[in-house]
Amino acid sequence: MSELTAGEQGSATQPHARRTLAITGLNHALHDGYTDLIYVLLPIWQSEFALSYSLLALMRALYAGAMAGLQIPVGWLAGRIDGKTVLMLGTALAAFGYVIAGLSGGVVGLGLALAVSGAGSSTQHPIASAAVARAFGTAARGPLGIYNFSGDLGKAALPALTSLLLIIMPWRHALLVLALVGLCVAIAIGALMPPVGRARTEEASSSRRSAGGRGGFWLLFSIGVLDTAVRMGLLTFLPFLLHAKGASLPTTGFALALVFVGGAAGKFVCGWLGARAGVLRTVLLTEGGTAIGILAVLALPLGPAMVLLPLLGVMLNGTSSVLYGTVPELAPAHRTEHAFALFYTGTIGSGALSPILYGLVGDAFGAGAATVATAITALAIFPIAIVLAPSLAAEPKQAGST
Template sequence: MQNGNVQTAEAANPPLDRAPLNRDWRIIGLIGTGHFLSHFYMLCLAPLFPLWREEFGVSYAVLGLSVALMSGVTALLQTPVGFLVDRHGARPFLVGGTLIMALSISAMALAPNYWVILGLAILSGVGNSVIHPADYAILGSSIGEKRMGRAFAMHTFTGNLGFAAAPLVLGMMTQGLGLGWRPTLLALGLLGVPVVAAILLQSRILQDQARPKKGKTPVGREVLLSRTMLMFFAFFLLSSMAGVGIQSFLIATLDRLWGTPLAVASLALTGYVAGATSGVLLGGWYADRHSRHFTFVTGLTTLSVMLFLAIGLVPLPDAVLPFVAFVAGGALGASRTPRDVMVKNAAPPGQMGKVFGFISSGLPLGGAITPVPFGMMLDHGVPWLVLPTVAALLVASLFCAGTARGGALRAAGRVAPAPLPAE
């Protein structure tokens, strides 16, 4: 009788290595949809700035505070939320965070003035701070190892789609359909309600991390301040700085360097973004089939470095430039999923929330650091420094990844820990 009960329980919730394909993709779909909304909401305010400026009579600098506060609060709270996720489980935080994030956007439709919108932007950032630590904790605990790379890839891919969709959807609703910004935000915010309902209805397939045994693994700040995690944080930070430098300044740099026509430079940036987004899926496929993740990341990042240097040092033909940018973006995008898997392997048991919360906070921090120094290069007449600086940041990120690699391999059980010195 006891054996029968064990078999029944195992059939209902099979081990991850025997988890059915359809269950894994249901989990990926649920988490990916929430991640799409997270990125969508982060970028849905900026397209409304002209309308808000006219209605509320505030400057663009003040309008920019809404996006800055939402992003800043998200980055600041990710690590503390990661501790809570590891302690109490990811599912309630995912549900609550998604609901807060969505309803805050909807509530902006009722705002009597812009200062209320700023307060709601902060509240939405609080909800958004839950997404990365909760998502990665659930994916790492719920998805079979054979599909972990594709799960992480789809997570990144859906977030990128959210960024891409926000300006388009806002433009269609406010300009194409003639809706005011208030009905638009109300409708878009309420999209989060059915997503939360779906997560609740399917919550039984979302597994939380196993709790680590006391005294068996490092905990708390000891984990995050380890050399491995600090190097992974620096890896994410430097990669983000390089990516933001390309996305924000490629068009201006090409104009200053070679007098590239705006249409061609814009097409080159579009090629880079398309390559980075689609390359993520290739990286997920590779991560599930091969174990040499660091070699893959090194090779592709090196290819990107060479291509960015070529764009910055050689006047490429207009017909070739978008293709080169697409390949450079694709190489960087494909390197992201193996990078995430390396971090997952390095995270001690039961501590994926705090690890990903801390390390992924390097992404928005990189976005905050980059614009001013790159803008100064253009303002001071040295545009030739922009793309070599991007290349240098990518090379430095590889150094950080290599330093962290030993810890990732030890966490995955492929390298024995270094022996303690004899006393």
């Protein structure tokens, strides 16, 4: 990476840039926490509404599907309205969805609530990451890493907070408290975050005509879809597996927090490993480790399984950091932003749909069989990664350029 000019360094240290990073990081933690606290609530909703595994997966899919499907439209909207306004309203909408969930009297109301909250969360990835990039300019690589890591902090904190709240109050009241937290974050965005401005789309007809790129992008995309399917499928069934081993509700929430903390560490460790050992070796290591870890958690009693969960989280989440870092290398020429939009939509869409498929397996053969299916999916990535390897080796020096 070339050295920054004095002007670029100065712009990267301006107070408004640091404030943008702080607010978007807080917002990212909230939204990722909103997304993953659902796993703590699944057993409660199963008991409350008498839901099958497939219907539970559908509830999760409504949230993730709304979040995935609206990211590209949100980018279009940000081209016409200040991104700060869109981000603030989206955060408020996500919080309002949990208000509806807390007041819902049946499965239809619950499904509507999750779809509303997911729609609100669709704003944070495209707008917040663009806001950080615009605020820091060419010095944005480090701040974007902090922004991404903040999401993992939310994944660890909010499920754990939810488990604690469930000890002292009914789940409906707990959701209202969490909704209030989201409303406070939305107010902070409106009051403290500098204006983002409208999204700027750089159009070059010549680059559009030559935007074929290298075919490896779609192989990478396929790996991302399957990797997300493994992660979301396992997280859907993990509470039930732990419950079958004798875990209480607070213990289950703590176990999920262990997975998410391990996942946060995995982003750092595997990103470093990918830069030194290569994408292929790292993907094979993490996916193989994921498959082994899943089967081990399935077979072990509760105590040893809990000890293994942080390491499983490292493997489970580590692949994603390698894949996201490789998108610019394989993106079509001058279409890196579009490639990221496709990649995010595909992976989040996979997170919405794949638990339904695993849920059908769970209904037919049990939670254990569905969990084994996630391990098989992780192993299915091996041949795709091997086919992808020549595309990665073709221009290795471009991996860090965008």
